[in-house]
Amino acid sequence: MFTPRLQALLVLVASAAVLGLAPILVRLADTGPAAAGFWRFAFALPWLLLMVLRPGQAAGERGPGRPSMLMALAALFFVLDLAFWHYSIAFTSVANATTLTNLTPVVVTAVAWLAFRERPKALFLLALAVALAGAWTMSAGADGRQGPDPRLGDAFAAVTALWYAGYFLTVKVLRGRVSAGRIMLWSTALGLPLLLAVSAALGEPLLPGSTTGWLACAGLGLVHVAGQGGVAWALGRLPAALTAVTVLIQPVVAAVLGWWLFAETMTPAQLLGGAAVLAGVVLAQMSARHRKGAEAVAAAPVP
Structure with a gap:
């Protein structure tokens, strides 16, 4: 029989691997990038509604409840x-897109330290320097065969880490009073029309053009x-530092699938930069492992 800790670890590994499928599915969606996000929310919404309506939940947590301004802010960030x-x-x-978004834990830890008025440790400053140097190396080392505009794509991925940090910090505040299921439900429901509006404003094709796309x-x-x-x-059953390190399986899965399905390769400089980014994230977790307030949000999984 699996112990509760081992069971949670197996679920975490499987979930991180599932998240590694997301960028592959975006490529295969056969629609605009923002439109792919709209359909992600649209197909997820019924499942999330079933989750909050399922029996056996604690009193006061069953049902969708009502959205709040903080939920709307979480939706905007997402x-x-x-x-x-x-x-x-x-x-x-x-x-590159998946690895650079994993800068999120570094960003969240830095913001959490500022919010808690705690001076960063020397190890965290080292982690930040290593991660940023790795991100720059990944972008500068592109040989032009990784996409139509690798530099622009890398910049978008780096900015994604900022938005996701905002989402997780908002969720941290909400989790003190609202269940995770309700937060996911309302951040998805409120974000759905926003993604539709973004897709329309950018003139993207909304409907997938093939069965594979659907x-x-x-x-x-x-x-x-x-x-x-x-x-x-x-995350509710394992140490946050262990969770943060384990979810780094995602960029590995995404990179292998990108190489297998799309024949994407990485230059030696990009491989070195990617390793530096992930090392920086691990060092950031090590520097925060005794800071419970920062640690709780620093283990943010990537989108």
Whole structure:
């Protein structure tokens, strides 16, 4: 029999691997990048509604409840996160787009330290320098064969880390009073029309043009529920530092699938830069492991 800790670890590994499918499905969605985010939300919404309506929940947590201004803010951050990330996938390699978004824990830890008025440790400053140097190396080392505009795509991916940090910090505040299921439900429901508006404003094709595209969009919905939900469930049962390191499986899975399905390769400089980014994230977690306030939000899984 699996121990509760081992069970949570297995769920975490599986969820991180599922999240690694997201950039592949965006590429296969056969629609605009923001439109792919719209369909991700649209297909996820019924599953999220079933989650909050299922029996056996604690008193006061069953049912959708009502949205709040903070939920609307979380939705806005998540919409910006998906829009920028999906466009980064369109312009650069799957590996770069996924690895650079993993700067989120570094950003969240830095903001949390500022919010808690705690001076950063020397190890965190080193982690920040290593991660930023790695991000620059990944972008500068592109040979032009990773996408139509790798530099622009890398910039979008780096900015995605900022938006996702805002989302997770907002969720941290909400989690003190609202269940995770309700937060996911309302951030998705409120973000749905926003992504539709972004897609329309950019003149993107909304409807997938093939059966494969529709299946990819439906798959994005399942990734949204199973991947994000699985990591959130495991985070409540495992140390945050362990969770943050384990979810780094995602960029590895995404890079392997990008190489297998799209023949994407990485230059030696990009491989070195990617390793530096992930090392910086791990060092940031090590520097925060004794700071419970910062640690709780520093383990943010990528989109």
